[in-house]
Amino acid sequence: MNRLTTAWAELDLARFPEDSRDTLRAWDAADEYLLRHLDGIDDAAPVDLSGAVVVVGDRWGALVTALAARNPEQGSEQGSDSGLVQITDSFLAQQATRANLVRNGLGADAVRLLSTQDPPPERIDVLLIRVPKSLALLEDQLHRLAPGVHEDTVVIGTGMVTEIHTSTLKLFERIIGPTRTSLAVRKARLVFCSPDPGLARVPSPWPRTYALPADVGPFAGLTVTNHAGVFSAERLDIGTRFLLEHLPQRRGPQRVVDLGCGNGVVGTAAAMANPEAGLTFVDESYQAVASAEATFRANAGSRTAAAEFLVRDGLSGVPAATVDLVLNNPPFHTHQATTDATAWRMFADSRAALRPGGELWVIGNRHLGYHLKLRRLFGTCEVAASNPKFVVLRAVKR
Incomplete structure (x- = not known):
């Protein structure tokens, strides 16, 4: 203080x-x-x-x-x-x-x-x-x-x-x-x-939509909605693209959380890959959660009752040991300050929310060293996929 x-x-x-x-x-x-x-x-x-x-x-x-x-x-x-x-x-x-x-x-x-x-x-x-x-x-x-x-x-x-x-x-x-x-x-x-009452104004161009490209496999053509200020407003970013290529393959009525959901493309893809899953989209940005809900509604068809959209600080309010899978692309800055505090809270919240045997999957830049934090929290962390820039990490709650 x-x-x-x-x-x-x-x-x-x-x-x-x-x-x-x-x-x-x-x-x-x-x-x-x-x-x-x-x-x-x-x-x-x-x-x-x-x-x-x-x-x-x-x-x-x-x-x-x-x-x-x-x-x-x-x-x-x-x-x-x-x-x-x-x-x-x-x-x-x-x-x-x-x-x-x-x-x-x-x-x-x-x-x-x-x-x-x-x-x-x-x-x-x-x-x-x-x-x-x-x-x-x-x-x-x-x-x-x-x-x-x-x-x-x-x-x-x-x-x-x-x-x-x-x-x-x-x-x-x-x-x-x-x-x-x-x-x-x-x-x-x-x-x-100085306000000009006579100024001719055009309507706001927000929100915007785009379709995922053909090279993202089964998610090609998925419609993504972005309200202003939400990351990756014009096209799919390369980190999310890499995570979509390596999403965990799950089946059955599981509870999946898209934590720090942004425009909701990852959680929506998870819902399409496993139609029996229940989705929770969480972000601290009102613009992001509105984007995620629009993205999900545009692509999930009759599954609208299977998702909830929460504006929260991490997973606060999500009951402990109720989640099977958390998908997370954590931010590493807040305004102009570079910090890992948000990522650390997200990882800790995920561990508390996961059932025994539940998994946290994290996408991040290789240099951020998220594997060290995950090993401290979960006792284990493995590399699910990697390329020269990004790494997808998997941590299991024992």
């Missing part, structure tokens, strides 16, 4: 799940720059935050926690379009926000929490955007939010200089209105956008 100092409060903030060994903060210089600007810097007047304030992409809830502390009387006003609203694609960000609000004595209902799949507020007076890594996600969210923006809406984006590009600014200009940027401060920059 670290302390964020603002002009109006000192806040204890942490990421989620909280880990005392984690040295990464729940905010960065871009968040601090935006908060200073809102309070008035360089002789500028503070931004009026008395109306409907929407914060998009707040990574660990630092921004909305600080704003809730600045205007504690504003509240979330649940069920209305006024008050303070957070919109995020991340279940972990929502959980971090709830924990940080309570930690600082603000109450979990001080902010209305929405996902990127929820209908956005109909009126927005202040729109604050933490620029995401995915340009596609930014494009999709700007399209969704634009109808609620009016000519007097204050629109400000923030990000590190490495996250804000010419293409970023062009999106703001094309969907919202004229855009300019601030000077860089501590490698962070602000984006100021």
